[in-house]
Amino acid sequence: MSPVAEPTTATRTPLHVTGELLATKKVGAYRHLTLVAPGVPERFRPGNFVAVSIGAPGSDTTRLARRAFWIHQVKPVGGYGPTLQLVVEPTGPGSQWLASLAPGARLEVTGPLGRPFALPKEPVSCLLVGEGYAAAPLFPLAERLRERGCAVNLLVAGADEAHLLSALEARRSARAVTVVTRDGSVGLRGEVADVVDDVLGRSQAAVVYAAGPLATLHAVAVAAEAHGAWSQTAVEQPLTCATGLCQGCPVPVVGEDGVARRVRACADGPVLRGDRVRWAELLGEAGEPR
Numbered sequence: 001m002s003p004v005a006e007p008t009t010a011t012r013t014p015l016h017v018t019g020e021l022l023a024t025k026k027v028g029a030y031r032h033l034t035l036v037a038p039g040v041p042e043r044f045r046p047g048n049f050v051a052v053s054i055g056a057p058g059s060d061t062t063r064l065a066r067r068a069f070w071i072h073q074v075k076p077v078g079g080y081g082p083t084l085q086l087v088v089e090p091t092g093p094g095s096q097w098l099a100s101l102a103p104g105a106r107l108e109v110t111g112p113l114g115r116p117f118a119l120p121k122e123p124v125s126c127l128l129v130g131e132g133y134a135a136a137p138l139f140p141l142a143e144r145l146r147e148r149g150c151a152v153n154l155l156v157a158g159a160d161e162a163h164l165l166s167a168l169e170a171r172r173s174a175r176a177v178t179v180v181t182r183d184g185s186v187g188l189r190g191e192v193a194d195v196v197d198d199v200l201g202r203s204q205a206a207v208v209y210a211a212g213p214l215a216t217l218h219a220v221a222v223a224a225e226a227h228g229a230w231s232q233t234a235v236e237q238p239l240t241c242a243t244g245l246c247q248g249c250p251v252p253v254v255g256e257d258g259v260a261r262r263v264r265a266c267a268d269g270p271v272l273r274g275d276r277v278r279w280a281e282l283l284g285e286a287g288e289p290r
């Protein structure tokens, strides 16, 4: 029987609201944004994301498709009540535009979206594996797991020091933290795939949560299965509508009934059971993982 309680999304209808950017801060390679988005933080669960409209209306910065961002934290700020924190890596037009905004900017935000992480029914040992900005949803998850009496172990990875998300905060959130960078500038040199087996063995985790590039999620799912642990993987696919309507974000899986099918990353995921995803097919379709 599954040790985790599968979440339902039905009771938490997402909202579409006009938000306001309260604060923005550069941390390493990322820009941390604090947003007021009335009603969205109250509905949030770890693993949810928001879709943000890009560009000033009527200008050439506008993009048709909204862009997806993990909710990193929900924190009360002054008289504003709960606010959302997002972590943006400025890579393309949308993320660069968001990262360039000044406090006071208005933003159209839809959320919280997606199926969140399932939480263990019992207080068990958990391993949380996050790479780059995608480690963002694991920090509020760590908080929830600790509240439930779970032992939290973290494996945080990035290309280099600048791409390690909140490594110091990670040390406060977890019983044990392992840091891996591709260039060896902090922690162990290498990739998640090089160390996850060892870390999993030491943590004796019953449930493994992972967020990062597809190849990393695949490596974690394989290691979890080898150790007899359950895995929950936060699968990022390019999203068009982000709300389940367009069917444009298919993920190949094997259903509960053992039948191969495709589910929508944005609405049936992004968090999916690692042992249900058909990784070879997904990685083949995605081409080179980012």
Ligand SMILES: Cc1cc2nc3c(=O)[nH]c(=O)nc-3n(C[C@H](O)[C@H](O)[C@H](O)COP(=O)(O)OP(=O)(O)OC[C@H]3O[C@@H](n4cnc5c(N)ncnc54)[C@H](O)[C@@H]3O)c2cc1C
Binding pocket: 049, 067, 068, 069, 070, 071, 086, 087, 088, 089, 090, 091, 092, 093, 094, 095, 096, 133, 134, 136, 235, 236, 237, 238, 239, 270, 290
């Ligand atoms: C559920 C979810 C949560 C996300 N959370 C964050 C976050 O917290 N912080 C963050 O910086 N980014 C996050 N992303 C990724 C971000 O939404 C995309 O990179 C987005 O396209 C950025 O917009 P852009 O206009 O800057 O770049 P674009 O011009 O849209 O994209 C640049 C390139 O990346 C490709 N691409 C776009 N989205 C994806 C994707 N999801 N996977 C693989 N390739 C893609 C595009 O085809 C293009 O080639 C998340 C994505 C998803 C699906």
Ligand code: FES
Binding pocket: 238, 239, 240, 241, 242, 243, 244, 245, 246, 247, 248, 249, 264, 265, 266, 267
């Ligand atoms: S992006 Fe439209 S259904 Fe997922």
